[in-house]
Amino acid sequence: MKQSVPPYFACPWDPADATAMQALQRGEADPTQQKRALDWIIKVAAGTYNTSFHPGQADATAFSEGRRFVGTEIVKLLVLVPRAFTKEATNV
Secondary structure (H helix, E strand, O other): OOOOOOHHHOOOOOHHHHHHHHHHHHOOOOHHHHHHHHHHHHHHHOOOOOOOOOOOOHHHHHHHHHHHHHHHHHHHHHHOOHHHHOHHHHOO
């Protein structure tokens, strides 16, 4: 009997996602693969934009929040201006 996977454990992927991730890991991903890999990490693996609350399941909510935290940290690094955090910028 096949057990169903709880939705908070779901992390669907297709061969193009796996290919993009593997090329990224080898340092050989083209720009399209780089974008696809990052998009999969942020939207699917981390579930950054998904709801994390699971009524009556505190452990599932905590697990989902942990996944989302990783995604929000990645997104933060993608949008911040690193120069604003350098020593020179803070001394102005």
